[in-house]
Amino acid sequence: MSVLEKIGLKNPYSFKPRSAIVKQEGALLKIGIEYTAQNSYGADVVGVANKVLFLGSDGQYHPDPEK
Numbered sequence: 667m668s669v670l671e672k673i674g675l676k677n678p679y680s681f682k683p684r685s686a687i688v689k690q691e692g693a694l695l696k697i698g699i700e701y702t703a704q705n706s707y708g709a710d711v712v713g714v715a716n717k718v719l720f721l722g723s724d725g726q727y728h729p730d731p732e733k
Contacts, residue, residue: 671701671715680704684712693721 675681680703687698697717702710719727 671699671713675703676706677704680710695719695721695727 671681681701682703683699683701685700687696689696695718697719699715701713701715703713705711717729719729720731722728722732
């Protein structure tokens with residue numbers, strides 16, 4: 667997930683994860699990452715990324731629920 671966040675940054679090398687929260691609620695896995703990165707002026711800015719994954723019948727987590 668952190669790799670996907672780096673793609674959208676002006677300077678992907680400035681990415682610094684600060685905290686991660688992982689919470690499981692039944693078949694849902696909720697992931698939150700707070701990070702800092704530098705903007706185009708070199709100032710540190712805070713970013714937040716959230717993702718929800720679904721537990722499939724195969725025992726693996728997937729981005730989309732099974733139908």
